[in-house]
Amino acid sequence: MEKKDVIIIGAGLSGLACAHFLRRDRPELSVLVVEKSDHAGGVIRSHAEQGYLCEWGPHGFLDNKEESREILADLHLMDEVQRAPLQDFHRYLCRHGRLIALPQKPQELVTSKLLSTWDKLRLLGDLWRKPLAGHPTIGQWAAYRFGKGVLPLIDAAVTGTFSGDFNRLSMDAVMPGVRRLEMEHGSLLKGLKKKAKGKKDKTLVFLPAMINFGQGLERLVQSMAVGHDIETECVVHGLEKSGDGWQLATSSGTMIANHIICALPMNSALPLLAPFGPPVQKVPESYICNVSLGFADNGAIPKGFGYLAPECENRFVMGCMFTSRMFPGRAPQGKVLLEALVGGRRHPERLELADAEIVRRVVADLKDLLDLPAEPEFVKVLRPKSGIPQMEEDHLDLLAWRAKLEQRNPGLSLCGFGWDGIGINDMTQSAKSAVAAINQAGRVEQRPEVKPVYF
């Protein structure tokens, strides 16, 4: 049995990003990636049919994260990237049964119809309110600092990222950087102003772009997988210390390594880690289905990313992307591709419906908001098997537990879907720090950053 320097468990984006940074920064190490399924890439999968190109999982990511940009540059993918800059494409919020464009710049909020005059004035209440003690949910925190009028906007932002429930997601877990600014400056607005003043980080000043590829997002993980030693159809079901290294029990037999990076979604990692700590329950997840619809292009779809609908609007569709407006080439000439999302943390019961019923209700909902042609010419219901881990009440305890686990067990690093965030950019950042933990024998504590929120 050959002992590897590093074994990475999971060949999703996280595992592939770890393998990428290791090959680049520590080419002398022998690295093996083990993967349960028959292919690398995890939840990132594209689907091409009848000239339409849809996505099972992620629909793109923002080009404002250094670690992701490094991967694109290292793999010479920059030229292939399709960009939809936020400043050129509107995003819409469904409010009182119609679509309203979201302000592209903070100053546009003053004239926006999204908030009443009182709600706009109330935003400034943040300047005088003390930092909110305890561990509020995102909803509680936003209502306290900015007033209840802002909640539909916050709800929509959370729906667009977590497909989650802002009355359950933990503010401290999801936005630690924002909480830090609040604590340090007594107000988020004051903190942001100070931060923007002597600023090298321009992410709050310049809007980023949403990116994808002409062949779909699968192109990214396919490129990342090239040249690595990946053993597919190999399930890891046990992890234990062995001498000065680690031993894995897998469906292909026992494997040993000096270091293990467990790059799995939280609910796949926790059972493997159970022998190392207190019993940890499953993390809540949110499941969605993606209803892809192709219509004749009658000009009804604006040049925009799409829209989001907060729960108070009581709609069947959580949000819908105007995919072929963002990324041309995703629909045949003269057609448009829309991708509507259904389900989420609040409505898992909707996923119990048959495809035909989901499509019927999605089409009816969209037609109520958009002047679409009678019937779609293309319909595809994609039901991703993976859920999106939700960073709710106990998430900070889990992170503290992970930190202790890594400290007590040198040579073991954890990253992957749900630990340090849920987006592609969170995964690449977390993967880089897991790899750095191997290099430096321990995770380097980083100051929580302020992640700008884009709808």
Ligand SMILES: Cc1cc2nc3c(=O)[nH]c(=O)nc-3n(C[C@H](O)[C@H](O)[C@H](O)COP(=O)(O)OP(=O)(O)OC[C@H]3O[C@@H](n4cnc5c(N)ncnc54)[C@H](O)[C@@H]3O)c2cc1C
């Ligand atoms: C429906 C959906 C929509 C999303 N939309 C967006 C978006 O628009 N933008 C964005 O930035 N992010 C989005 N995300 C999040 C993004 O897809 C994830 O951040 C990222 O793909 C997670 O990668 P991962 O490698 O951590 O996990 P995964 O992709 O789940 O990969 C984990 C891998 O580990 C393997 N595995 C599991 N258990 C074992 C085991 N015991 N042994 C061996 N292998 C195992 C699995 O087979 C899998 O291949 C979305 C996610 C979902 C599900």
